[in-house]
Amino acid sequence: MKKKILSIAIPAALGNLLDTLQLLIDMLMIGRLSPSAIAGVGLGGQLIILIYSFISIFYVGTNVIVSRAYGEGNTEKAGKVISGLMVVAVIFSLPFLFFTVYHPDIFFQIMGAEKDVVRQGHTYVSIIGLTMPFLFAGAVIHSAIVATGDTRTPLYISIFTNSLNTVLNYCLIFGNFGFPRLEVQGAAIATSISYTIEVLIFLAVLITGRYGFRLSLKTSIEETIKALKIGIPAGLEKFISFGSFLIFVKIVALYGTATLAGYQIGLRIEGIAFMPGFGFATAAMVLTGQYMGMKKPNLAEKSTIETLKIAMGFMGITGVLFIAFPEQLVSLFTDDRETIEKGALYLRIVGISQIPLAVEFVLNGALRGAGATRTTLLINSLSFWAFRIIPSYMATKLSDSIVPVYIIMTVETFIKAGILWVVYKKGKWKKIKI
Numbered sequence: 001m002k003k004k005i006l007s008i009a010i011p012a013a014l015g016n017l018l019d020t021l022q023l024l025i026d027m028l029m030i031g032r033l034s035p036s037a038i039a040g041v042g043l044g045g046q047l048i049i050l051i052y053s054f055i056s057i058f059y060v061g062t063n064v065i066v067s068r069a070y071g072e073g074n075t076e077k078a079g080k081v082i083s084g085l086m087v088v089a090v091i092f093s094l095p096f097l098f099f100t101v102y103h104p105d106i107f108f109q110i111m112g113a114e115k116d117v118v119r120q121g122h123t124y125v126s127i128i129g130l131t132m133p134f135l136f137a138g139a140v141i142h143s144a145i146v147a148t149g150d151t152r153t154p155l156y157i158s159i160f161t162n163s164l165n166t167v168l169n170y171c172l173i174f175g176n177f178g179f180p181r182l183e184v185q186g187a188a189i190a191t192s193i194s195y196t197i198e199v200l201i202f203l204a205v206l207i208t209g210r211y212g213f214r215l216s217l218k219t220s221i222e223e224t225i226k227a228l229k230i231g232i233p234a235g236l237e238k239f240i241s242f243g244s245f246l247i248f249v250k251i252v253a254l255y256g257t258a259t260l261a262g263y264q265i266g267l268r269i270e271g272i273a274f275m276p277g278f279g280f281a282t283a284a285m286v287l288t289g290q291y292m293g294m295k296k297p298n299l300a301e302k303s304t305i306e307t308l309k310i311a312m313g314f315m316g317i318t319g320v321l322f323i324a325f326p327e328q329l330v331s332l333f334t335d336d337r338e339t340i341e342k343g344a345l346y347l348r349i350v351g352i353s354q355i356p357l358a359v360e361f362v363l364n365g366a367l368r369g370a371g372a373t374r375t376t377l378l379i380n381s382l383s384f385w386a387f388r389i390i391p392s393y394m395a396t397k398l399s400d401s402i403v404p405v406y407i408i409m410t411v412e413t414f415i416k417a418g419i420l421w422v423v424y425k426k427g428k429w430k431k432i433k434i
Contacts, residue, residue, distance in 0.1 A: 004149075005283050005307050011151035013279025015158045020271060022162045029169050030187055037184050039113065040120025047107050047125060051096055051132075053238030058089045059139040060285075061231025064371050065223060066147035067286050068434060071293025075212035077223060078144070082206075083215045084224035085140045093136035100129025120184050127188035131195045138199035141206050148211050149286055151279075157201050165194035226434055233373040240381045244389060248409075251392050255402045262342025263402075265333045269343075270350060273318040277358055280311035281365030288369030297430035304366040304424070311358040319354030322347040342402075349406040356417035363420040370429035379419055387412040 023045070030041045062085055069078035099106075104125040108118040142154055168190030175181025182189065207215060253260045284307045291300035322329070326344035334340060367376050388409055395404040 001303055001306050002310065005280075005287070005303065005310060008149055008151050008283040008286055009276070009279035009307070009310075011155040011279075012146070012282040013275040013277075015151065015155045016278045017272065017275040018155075018158050018162050020275065022165060024268075025166055026169060026187060026191070029173050030184070033173070033183055036114070036116040037120050039117040040108075040122075041124050041184060041187060043108055043111055043113060043117065044104070044121045044124040044128070046111075047100070047104065048128060050239070050242055051100075051135075053242055054092070054096070054235050055136055055139045056238045057228065057231035057235035058085055058092075058136060059143045059231070060234035060368055060373060061085065061227035061229075062140045062143035063147045063285060064230045064289055064369060064373075065227045065434065066144045067289025067369065068293035070148050070211075071290035076214070077220065078147075079213040080216055080218065080220040081223045081227060082140060082144045082213060083218075084220055085227055086137045086215075088224060088228070089136035089140050090133045093132040096136075097129055097132040100132065101126050104129070123184050124188045127185065127192055128195075131192045134196050134199040138195075138202060141199065141202040144213065145202065145206065145211065146282060147286060147289065149290070150211070151282065153205060154202075157198060157205075161194045161198040161201070164197065165190055168193060230371050230373050230434070233377040234368060237373070237377040237380055240377075241384065244381070244384050247389055248392065251389075251396060251405065252402065254396050255400075255405075258336070258338040259342045259402050261334070261336070261339045262330065262344075263346055265330050265339065265343045266346035266350070268333070269329050269347065270322075273315070273322075273354070274357075274361075276314040276318070277311060277361035280307050280314075280358070281361040283307050284362045284365035285369035288366045292370055292430075292432075297427075300366070300370070301427075301430070304362060307366075308359065308362045311362050312355050315354040315358040319351040322351030322354070326351075345403070346406060349403070349410055353410040353413040356414045359417035360413065360420060363417075363424050367420070367424065367429055371432045371434050372429045375423060375429070379416065379423065383412060383416040383419060387415050 027038065027042070030037050062082065065081050066078045069075065069081065104122050105118055107125075108121045113121065145153060169187055171177050171179040172182050172186025172190050173184075174186075180186075206213060249260075249263075252263045284304050287303040287307070288300045291297065291303060326347035327340055329347060330340045330343035334343075364376050364380070367373075391408045391412075392405045395408060398404070
């Protein structure tokens with residue numbers, strides 16, 4: 001079982017790592033243009049991330065239904081579900097397409113961006129927005145492939161498309177190799193081409209029949225509705241989490257520019273460390289879904305506990321590195337002494353929370369795989385507000401130091417992990433019928 005877990009988790013983690021590195025490379029290239037370009041593309045990326053919370057409705061819903069059907073050996077049902085969800089996903093994407101192409105300025109103005117930043121952001125988002133139908137439909141296809149336990153194929157596709165994106169960025173942003181210099185517009189075109197090609201490759205892989213799925217015009221409305229009922233709480237959870245995270249960033253910003261800069265760098269370093277967690281969450285979700293489809297809930301639990309042990313080992317090592325070498329890690333991103341000190345402080349404190357974070361990742365994945373998305377929505381949203389946001393805000397009134405805020409954040413991680421563990425061990429997820 002350990003080998004099976006790692007075969008799913010490692011490629012999934014590497015795929016997420018590639019996407020994260022690609023974002024860093026994009027920003028490094030955009031950073032050579034102007035501050036307004038950086039701000040415009042950065043804010044545009046935040047809008048795309050916000051839209052991804054809605055895309056996750058289809059990703060999670062597809063994974064839960066398809067993994068169960070795959071575990072049952074009912075590939076015909078899986079094919080109908082995938083077909084139905086792709087149609088719904090494309091229809092659902094149209095309002096987002098309209099907004100991002102024609103009215104993205106509303107978002108930038110709400111965020112208080114200056115005129116030139118709004119202009120640059122509009123250029124970037126309005127082009128990316130044209131790919132919305134591909135992004136939504138691609139989430140269904142990608143999730144269906146992962147639901148079979150195959151995370152290597154998406155990794156290989158990601159390697160190709162991320163490499164293509166880097167080359168196109170270099171050509172179109174700066175006008176190299178005879179291409180026109182398009183700057184921010186070029187970055188958007190490069191990303192859009194890469195997104196589109198990635199989805200088309202996923203679709204080509206799916207219709208080869210290697211997984212036994214056959215796309216059909218005869219979709220299952222009942223199963224599609226089930227998938228949406230499961231996916232909507234997951235999407236709502238992502239949306240609330242992202243909004244809550246922005247509020248937490250504003251709280252950190254109250255302590256000054258250096259503290260905010262150190263926090264942002266620490267967060268990026270921690271984000272890279274999250275990749276194993278994302279991989280193990282995927283493994284827990286897929287294996288839980290498959291074993292529940294086989295009517296073997298005890299094996300689902302066994303796979304989750306095994307996944308949990310491995311994830312805690314990986315992320316525990318990461319935590320030790322954060323505590324032991326924080327200055328060295330932060331100094332890779334900046335030479336400013338004060339920023340390094342503030343970033344190192346963040347890493348030292350969050351290093352303590354890496355093991356409970358592993359518990360969060362895995363148990364959230366397992367519960368979602370069982371279809372308990374309403375449970376994860378309630379636990380994650382209430383915990384974040386009750387034990388992190390509100391106490392942190394109170395701490396800003398009582399102390400001039402950021403340390404209490406970071407301690408509260410770490411304590412909340414332990415509390416949430418404990419709640420998830422208690423809920424998981426009660427075993428009500430084993431009785432969920434889909």
